[in-house]
Amino acid sequence: MGGASRRSRLLFPVLGMGLLVLLLFSIIIVFLLAGEAKASGTIYRGVKVGPVDLGGLRDVEARGRLEHFALQKQSDHVRLIVGEKSWEVSLAELGAGIDVEEALVRASRYGREGHFFNRLSQRWHANKFGAQLPVPYFVREDEATAKIAELAREVNIPPTDASLSVGDDDSVHVLPAAPGREVDLTAAVIKLKDEINHEHPEIRLEIRAVPPGVETSQIEAMQIKGLMSVFVTKFNPANTNRVENIQVAAAALHDHLIAPGETFSFNQVVGPRSTEAGYKEAIVIEENEFRPGVGGGVCQVSTTLYNAVLRANLPIAERRRHSLVVDYVPVGTDATVVYGITDLKFINDTTGYLLLRTRVAQDKLTVKIFGNNEDLPEVTILSEVEEVIAPPVKEVQDPALPAGRVMVEQEGKRGYRTKVTRLARQGGLVVSTEVISRDLYPPVPRVVRLGTGPVQESPIPAPVEGTESQGVPVTGAGGARDNG
Structure with missing residues (x-):
């Protein structure tokens, strides 16, 4: 009986302590649940995005505060470095800035995601010590690439393609290729995304070699x-x-x-x-x-x-x-x-x-x-006229012309039979003879129009008083011809 009594005396304090802990825990849970209900639609107290305190604010108020902060940060500068050359470029010029919507989402979700005890832990921590969330940034890659490319033109060296040079004396020389160098834009944008959330970001741009489009060996191989x-x-x-x-x-x-x-x-x-x-x-x-x-x-x-x-x-x-x-x-x-x-x-x-x-x-x-x-042979081209062909005469009867009249409508042109030969010599000796072509250039006929129309007689003038009338000769078939 005595042992059971001692166990009962020991059990009561333990149970009391357990009930006390359970009561305290229940009170904390009730307090936090009440706080969660009260904070519904607002960001929990103690939550910050970077230096911006958003605790207790509704979304509309928090967005306004974040937008003001984002506008201020647009003038922040990033230092870009290549060797001894550097540029100070604003976030606005790089197409970068604070992602207000993402910042708002992160702040609003803090203490509201995960399992129950995780949520309780986040809210308690924010309320007790504060919770500073990192500032989310965005980078528009096309704008950042364009701006960095614009600056990089000051240090880029384009490659030189190999080429042929033909001198005024017809001498031929191969101008050698040379590699170029340029800022690696892809790597630059990646570094920008990694470093942009630092206080004073500095980005050392990488230089990559640019091979020529045409190598010296390619020109030589031609x-x-x-x-x-x-x-x-x-x-x-x-x-x-x-x-x-x-x-x-x-x-x-x-x-x-x-x-x-x-x-x-x-x-x-x-x-x-x-x-x-x-x-x-x-x-x-x-x-x-x-x-x-x-x-x-x-x-x-x-x-x-x-x-x-x-x-x-x-x-x-x-x-x-x-x-x-x-x-x-x-x-x-x-x-x-x-x-x-x-x-x-x-x-x-x-x-x-x-x-x-x-x-x-x-x-x-x-x-x-x-x-x-x-080893190119010395070439001689021989052009020979094998036959000269006289132009034929084509006569056309033309009733519009008076009989006996002749008019040349088209002068004739001689025709030719030709042969072209190519002789190739090496060391003064003929090594090949090749007939390249044999051509006939037809003659162009001489076209003559012969008059077959009626002969027009000239009128005889009236006799002058006191004089003897004079006759006027009439052109006949055997008269003069118009040779055009």
């Missing part, structure tokens, strides 16, 4: 080592429309590259001869006649190129003569072109690239071909 051929034709500089057409077509050829094994097409490179492309009306050959047409003069460019190609010892894939003989090259060495119909084509059968260069100056058109001129 094997353009020197001049292979050149050809020059003359034109009348007073014919301004024709000269402008020559300039437009020649410009399309200038600096054009032809890969090994490629078939060059004049029409494909030069394009349509239209007013939209810059061509004007000048004399063209059409239906065996010289007539005005858009693009007159382009055939002189194709012909000059053709002669340069022959002298570069390149194979011709397609070429056609004019219907009439032209006066700016030896007969048989012309090459007409009509877009979509007649083309000039040749093949680059060398192991390297070919480079075309053109120049229009004063009264001359020059076309040059550069490539691998090592």
Whole structure:
């Protein structure tokens, strides 16, 4: 009995202490629950976002306070550093600032998320010691990138592509490539996001190497080592429309590259001869006649190129003569072109690239071909007239002309049979003979109109008094002819 009594005496204080703790805990819970009910719709006391105290404020009030703070922070500066160069840039210039909505959400949710005891713990801590939440920032990446790129232009060095240099003496040199350097914009924006919430953010921008678009080895591999051929034709500089057409077509050829094994097409490179492309009306050959047409003069460019190609010892894939003989090259060495119909084509059968260069100056058109001129044979082009064909005479009976009258409507032009041969020499010895073309330039007939109409007689003047009348001779069939 005595032992049971002692246990009872010990049990009562323990139970009392337990009930007291339970009572106190219940009071705290009731107090906090009452506080939660009271604070419904407001931010708990003690909650701050950065230095901004939002405790006890409703959302509208808190938003106003945060917006004011955000506006002040817009003028804060970030220091960007590259080597010894630096810039002070405001958050506004970088498209950055405080995310007011996110700050408001974080403050409003503090003490209201997680399990029950976690919420109680946060509210008690905020009320007792305060809860300072980090300031959320935003960065508009496109604006930040644009601003940093603008500043980086002061330190960026663009790469230099390797290129060919052709001197006035036709010497060819390879200008080497050089890498560039530039600020790494992607890394810069990432660092900005990481450092922006610091008191005085400093960002050391990273520099990355920028490789050239064309390496020196790529230019060297093209094997353009020197001049292979050149050809020059003359034109009348007073014919301004024709000269402008020559300039437009020649410009399309200038600096054009032809890969090994490629078939060059004049029409494909030069394009349509239209007013939209810059061509004007000048004399063209059409239906065996010289007539005005858009693009007159382009055939002189194709012909000059053709002669340069022959002298570069390149194979011709397609070429056609004019219907009439032209006066700016030896007969048989012309090459007409009509877009979509007649083309000039040749093949680059060398192991390297070919480079075309053109120049229009004063009264001359020059076309040059550069490539691998090592072991290039000396080429001679022989143009021979195998036959001269006299123009036939075409007589047309014309009743509108009086009988016996003759009028030349069209002067005739001689025709030619031609042969063009290419001779290649190495060390003074002929190593190849190639007949390039055999052409027939048909003669243009001489057209004569013969009068078959009635003969008109001149009236006999009335006799003058006191004199003898004089007769006036009448032109008959055997009279004079109009040779036009």
